[in-house]
Amino acid sequence: MKYILEPWPWYISGPFIAIVMFLLLYFGRTFGMSSNLRTMCAIGGAGKRVKFFDFDWKSEKWNLMVVAGAVIGGMIAHFFLSNPIDIQLSENTINDLDTLGFKNVGESLLPPELFSWDSVFSLKGIAILLIGGFLVGFGTRYAGGCTSGHAITGLSSLQLPSLVAVIGFFIGGLIMIHFIYPILF
Incomplete structure (x- = not known):
């Protein structure tokens, strides 16, 4: 049996994002990917050369779960939840992308001309x-x-x-x- 997978509607995914934000705010945490890069640089020893990276990274290692979740979630979405159908684009968008040199527009989320x-x-x-x-x-x-x-x-x-x-x-x-x-x- 073949399942047709659709993106989650806003009324499902939106409340999940709100719940995560509420929990982060409740526990005094903030969400952001750039802070994870700072933490990884501090773990690698960048704090010895640059003051910005010289902080107690162990107090921020919880935030690395965001990176792990993004990677694992992306893999699950790609390998198990993807629906490989053509992307519906307007004729104007297709024409604009064609003039920029993109071929087979709408057949892939990641055009091979770039990726x-x-x-x-x-x-x-x-x-x-x-x-x-x-x-x-x-x-x-x-x-x-x-x-x-x-x-x-x-x-x-x-x-x-x-x-x-x-x-x-x-x-x-x-x-x-x-x-x-x-x-x-």
């Missing part, structure tokens, strides 16, 4: 990864957290800096996709 090993290990792919990684790292540090931390924890606890950061993330994303991305591809 195949050949693309990643090309000079252009490595340059984009290095420059993009630097900009994401700098932006995360400058904004005091990542998109998930500000958008989920910061907004749910009504922090004005998180609202400003999330607005900035959206503006940056719009600038990227409408102005910079067409130049790169």
Whole structure:
């Protein structure tokens, strides 16, 4: 028997996110992926050279469960819960992506023009990864957290800096996709 899997509707997944946020706030914790990177760097000894990483990482090792959960959850979703059907896109989106050089638009969530090993290990792919990684790292540090931390924890606890950061993330994303991305591809 073949099961057709659909994404969880908002009224199922939304309350789960709310419950997790309530528990984190209740126990005085915050959610964010960038803090996990800081913890991993501290575990690796980066605190000996950079003051930012010199902290008691053992008090933050609970947060590494977020990384483990994201990896395990992603694997479960990919291998057991994926529904390999074509993605429904508007004709305008298909035409726009076609003009940018994407073929077979809508057949995959990860287009091979960007995510195949050949693309990643090309000079252009490595340059984009290095420059993009630097900009994401700098932006995360400058904004005091990542998109998930500000958008989920910061907004749910009504922090004005998180609202400003999330607005900035959206503006940056719009600038990227409408102005910079067409130049790169």
